[in-house]
Amino acid sequence: MRFRIIKEEKGAVLPIVALFLLFVAFGMAALVVDAGTLYNTRKSMVTAADAGALAGAKEMEKVLGVTDASQISQIKANAISIAKSLAIKNGAEGEPVVELKKMNIELADGSVSNRDVIVVTVTKNEEHDFAKLIGFDNSDVVAQAVATWGYSTQVTGGQIFPLFMLEEAYIKGETILHAGKVTLENGEVSDPNRGYVKLEEGENGQKIINDTLAGINMDRQFIINQVLVSETGQANSMINAIEDRMKTAAGLGTPDERKQFMSGLIPIVISEAAIEDAESKPNAHINLTIQYFAVYTIHDVIVSDGNDNNKDAVGSSYALTKTDFTKVSQPASYVPDFAKGTLIGEFTGEKIELTTVIKDNDQDPLPGYEGLSRYSKLVK
Known part of the structure; x- marks a missing residue:
């Protein structure tokens, strides 16, 4: 088997x-x-x-x-x-x-x-x-x-105010904006220029300025040595815009955020004393060259001057305190009698958030005026 x-x-x-x-x-x-x-x-x-x-x-x-x-x-x-x-x-x-x-x-x-x-x-x-x-x-x-x-020689973003201050006034330590007419170095006065910067051509120039001041239309860019053109208009037309900005700031979560929103860069300019047809056109625009930028924090805006009721000038009921930037308990009174639309604030020299464009030679020494804006930025 x-x-x-x-x-x-x-x-x-x-x-x-x-x-x-x-x-x-x-x-x-x-x-x-x-x-x-x-x-x-x-x-x-x-x-x-x-x-x-x-x-x-x-x-x-x-x-x-x-x-x-x-x-x-x-x-x-x-x-x-x-x-x-x-x-x-x-x-x-x-x-x-x-x-x-x-x-x-x-x-x-x-x-x-x-x-x-x-x-x-x-x-x-x-x-x-x-x-x-x-x-x-x-x-x-x-x-x-x-x-x-480096120095902020070109900046973009939401924290640029469409305003300007003459270098002469800035060096003297002036902090009040739109209190009166802009006086040029040669003594001539431009009426009614009060420190606005023309942002765009067109009939709605003041609306664009006001929207930018309110934080609605905030993507702007300025460059050192850029020639600006001033915008004519009455300063009190921006009161509502500044108050809208105050309301937005008041709703932010922290004091730093609120202060940040009320702060912005203002171009400090050298006047070329170039009033176009000054004698025949007293309302002409002024040509101005940006020298540098300074950080400005808005504290208040005058909503009523003394001429309205023979009393002191009165600030906004939406103004924010200087300590924690919350809404004030009551509007402030001011002497001297500032005109409507006057901005009360300070040049702080503090850093604010913005988009800085790195430029060649922006590390070279520039005049060390108090408040000159500087930046630090990652590059790689």
Whole structure:
């Protein structure tokens, strides 16, 4: 009798396939979990590098216009220390590498400017969970940020006021806008120019100005050395616009946000004393050249002058306090008797949020007048 041994081999491959699938699944788990961890760490390091670079660049704003070598050296040391501190505070491990150097930066117009920058490089060593079982114990996660700084020679955005002040008045420390007619250097007076800037051609020029002051139509751009044309009109026509801005500001969540909304850049201009046909056209526009920008915070607007009721001038019932920028308990009275539409405020010198266009040579020394606007910005 013959016996035939029949070998059934169909099931033999199953353990091999199972082991293979287990290995692949494990590898995929290692890839997904550890890669996800590295991704999150990378984001954290980018944040840390950005925070350090911006903080350092903000400190470096202080070197603008400074000529004393020891003072510049101290500012640089402070900037490096601040950049390291902020990077570590935001998650960087060890001591970040901070450099102050020259670097070619591409500008908005496509040209390249070799300018001072601060470079912050941060590193964090991330241990793997699964990948270490296949020979990969850890990885260094590196991020780098570059920031620069300068004078605001070209700005865009919502915080530009369509107003101007003559440089002579600004240097004297005047802060009241639209209190009267604009007096030129040569003594001539333009009537009724009170400090508006023409934004667009057309019959609705004042409406555009008012919308911008109210925060409705706020995307504007001014450039250093740009020639502005003044807009004629009565200052009291913008009272409602300023009050609308106050109402919007009052509804914001924090004092800083409210102050921010009531602040804006005002072009400080050099008058060319160019009144077109001044003798024959007393209401002509004035040509004015932007010298620099200054940060102005509006505190109040005169809604009633003393001539209305033989009393003091009265501010708006929507005005905001100077402390926390909430609505005032009652309108303020003012002496001397300011005209309707006069803006009460201050040039603060504080930084406000806007879109700064980096321009070649905007790090060069400029007159260090109080309140001259400066910026710091990430570039890479």
